[in-house]
Amino acid sequence: MEEFDLQSLLSSNDKLLIHLLQSYAQTNEIAVFVLNNDDNLQAGVFGKLSESDALSKVDKMGDLSKLSVNKYKYSIEYADAPVRIAAINQRIGKVCVACDVEKSADMKNVLVMQKLNRQVDYLRYLIESIANLIIQNRGIDDFVIKYSLDLNKEIDNLDENESDALKRIKHLSTSNGSIIAAIEFIDNNLDKRLTLDQFSGRVYLSDYYFSKLFKRETGLSFSVYLNARKIQKAMILLKESNQSINEISDSLGFTRLSYFSQTFKKYTGYAPTKYRVEDIN
Structure with a gap:
């Protein structure tokens, strides 16, 4: 690094x-x-x-x-x-x-x-x-x-509660132009497999600095925020569309249905199938 x-x-x-x-x-x-x-x-x-x-x-x-x-x-x-x-x-x-x-x-x-x-x-x-x-x-x-440690992994592995991430992004506020641009790009590309270097390159920052800045401005690591936004969109699609769970998983850039289901449960506490059929807000 x-x-x-x-x-x-x-x-x-x-x-x-x-x-x-x-x-x-x-x-x-x-x-x-x-x-x-x-x-x-x-x-x-x-x-x-x-x-x-x-x-x-x-x-x-x-x-x-x-x-x-x-x-x-x-x-x-x-x-x-x-x-x-x-x-x-x-x-x-x-x-x-x-x-x-x-x-x-x-x-x-x-x-x-x-x-x-x-x-x-x-x-x-x-x-x-x-x-x-x-x-x-x-x-x-x-x-x-030059650092011997992978500082990106160190930042992403900070102790975070994914179940709180959905609450936090509802009240997120930042005035930093680079982070605003990154968040807008995330929101417009939830269907894609997004990587850290794509975002750091767009705002001309190193991966290390972008990770550190994102964490400071949002309170969440980049990977946790990205997944939280995808799961937030999945919750809407499960309730308001007729798409299958597999189609929703694909539309949000997840490569495997099992990983989508695992991530959804980690952030919401529910499996996608249970969330769809039960009266959960």
């Missing part, structure tokens, strides 16, 4: 990227910072921040995953953009920009936001371009951490 080391990239070549980000932040009077795929701060916040504003506390925070939805609390405008590495075709984190604004200055804040979006796109291009040059010179292996 491999993980890209974003911090090593930022600190490479005598901290070239860090110095460029610092200079850009100071010149444009904004805050600039980089987060990894876990939304943890890398190398600090660059730029002069208002001492009277709550944003001055940002550089003391480790997990900035809620900053975008809490920007009004900090009286800031905020924008971010994903950073991808072409050599591995993966997203390794995101670059973020922010600046203080007045809560009442609505039109002015819109203009600020437009400017921040242009600035963050430029910084994303800057980081990706320099990163690609550094990697071409030094090789990708210098920036990859």
Whole structure:
């Protein structure tokens, strides 16, 4: 299992990227910072921040995953953009920009936001371009951490109660764009045999990071969520259609009827045949 080391990239070549980000932040009077795929701060916040504003506390925070939805609390405008590495075709984190604004200055804040979006796109291009040059010179292996354990299996094997999964997905809420995209893809492709690498590739994340992010945002591992959605659809079909159990199993991408029946019972407590004939809500 491999993980890209974003911090090593930022600190490479005598901290070239860090110095460029610092200079850009100071010149444009904004805050600039980089987060990894876990939304943890890398190398600090660059730029002069208002001492009277709550944003001055940002550089003391480790997990900035809620900053975008809490920007009004900090009286800031905020924008971010994903950073991808072409050599591995993966997203390794995101670059973020922010600046203080007045809560009442609505039109002015819109203009600020437009400017921040242009600035963050430029910084994303800057980081990706320099990163690609550094990697071409030094090789990708210098920036990859290798694990001996299969962390995907470790995440999927966390103690979870499948019978609770159906309840949890009814009240699931996330603002993470990658996870929203993955959930929409699941919902539109319940008839297919879906694999972890299909989803991680769609959002340009490694299998490890995608698994970790999915678990954090939904409270369920990817495999448990996927099966819960399939079983949820099966429950509807068993009650509202004339399809046979074998046809329902096939329509939801299960390769064997026995595995479908086993999974259905694990999530609902009932065999498919019993669920269909009995008055069970």
